Amino acid sequence: MRKVSSDGDYHNYDGYAHVKSSGSNNKSVDDADMGKGIRKESNSIGGKAKSSNGDGKERRGSTSKRHSTARIKRLIRQLLIELGEDPDREGLVDTPERVAEMYAEIFSGYSMDSELDVTFSEESDVVVAREIQFYSMCEHHILPFFGKVHIAYIPDGKVFGISKLVRLVEKYAKRLQIQERMTKQIADELKDKVKGVLVVVEGDHMCMRMRGVKNNSRILTIAYRGEFENREVREQVLSLLMDSSSGARMYDI
Numbered sequence: 497m498r499k500v501s502s503d504g505d506y507h508n509y510d511g512y513a514h515v516k517s518s519g520s521n522n523k524s525v526d527d528a529d530m531g532k533g534i535r536k537e538s539n540s541i542g543g544k545a546k547s548s549n550g551d552g553k554e555r556r557g558s559t560s561k562r563h564s565t566a567r568i569k570r571l572i573r574q575l576l577i578e579l580g581e582d583p584d585r586e587g588l589v590d591t592p593e594r595v596a597e598m599y600a601e602i603f604s605g606y607s608m609d610s611e612l613d614v615t616f617s618e619e620s621d622v623v624v625a626r627e628i629q630f631y632s633m634c635e636h637h638i639l640p641f642f643g644k645v646h647i648a649y650i651p652d653g654k655v656f657g658i659s660k661l662v663r664l665v666e667k668y669a670k671r672l673q674i675q676e677r678m679t680k681q682i683a684d685e686l687k688d689k690v691k692g693v694l695v696v697v698e699g700d701h702m703c704m705r706m707r708g709v710k711n712n713s714r715i716l717t718i719a720y721r722g723e724f725e726n727r728e729v730r731e732q733v734l735s736l737l738m739d740s741s742s743g744a745r746m747y748d749i
């Protein structure tokens with residue numbers, strides 16, 4: 497498990513182990529300094545005060561949104577130079593600003609509220625929200641992974657506003673992630689509000705497709721809590737989800 501980054505910052509990976517480490521210990525002083533700067537500034541993208549394990553709970557201490565646009569712009573400009581580009585040519589001159597704005601959007605999950613307190617009194621056996629689309633960013637390569645989330649829950653006298661389940665997915669997708677953690681975080685935020693919850697995520701990882709092993713395998717991750725810990729209950733709903741999501745791949749590109 498890779499816990500300590502090049503600048504000594506501690507990262508809790510929620511128990512997920514790395515197969516091997518590809519990180520270099522031979523970073524120059526400049527690299528290390530830049531790493532600190534990025535981390536310090538990027539912590540403020542979503543208005544959060546501190547980052548530890550990506551669970552979104554402890555970080556909304558401050559309501560002031562400390563955008564780091566100016567610093568990110570400078571870093572992206574520097575990156576363009578390091579890539580051998582001319583950052584002042586027409587096509588690139590606004591790119592640092594675009595990227596800074598894009599990061600504010602695609603990493604906005606850190607400060608998002610899923611609004612799960614919006615509920616309606618209703619008795620229901622199982623509610624299934626199928627095929628909630630998500631786009632996230634792999635924390636190992638900062639490349640997209642995306643796909644579908646299926647959420648099944650057994651209400652405890654109350655049902656959620658259905659859009660709130662989409663917000664919940666966005667909250668955990670729009671940040672640096674790994675798929676297993678995202679799946680677990682969605683289940684964990686729901687588990688105390690319901691009798692049971694089952695979350696299935698199907699993801700395509702660009703870091704596997706466009707580089708490295710160049711493989712199109714789709715990754716399936718599952719988390720279940722409460723009454724879904726009963727195998728029979730779980731398998732009934734899982735077979736429903738799997739039947740309905742089999743067939744043509746939605747995300748073939």
Ligand SMILES: Nc1nc2c(ncn2[C@@H]2O[C@H](COP(=O)(O)OP(=O)(O)OP(=O)(O)O)[C@@H](O)[C@H]2O)c(=O)[nH]1
Pocket residue numbers: 514515516517518519634635636673674675676701703704707708709
């Ligand atoms: N479990 C898990 N692994 C992921 C996820 N996203 C990316 N990875 C993997 O993270 C691993 C990082 O492995 P490293 O060996 O450190 O990096 P690498 O040398 O770029 O690895 P390759 O992709 O095999 O070339 C790779 O196996 C990725 O496929 C994810 O959401 N969950």
Ligand SMILES: [Zn+2]
Pocket residue numbers: 634635636637638639701703704
């Ligand atoms: Zn990756």
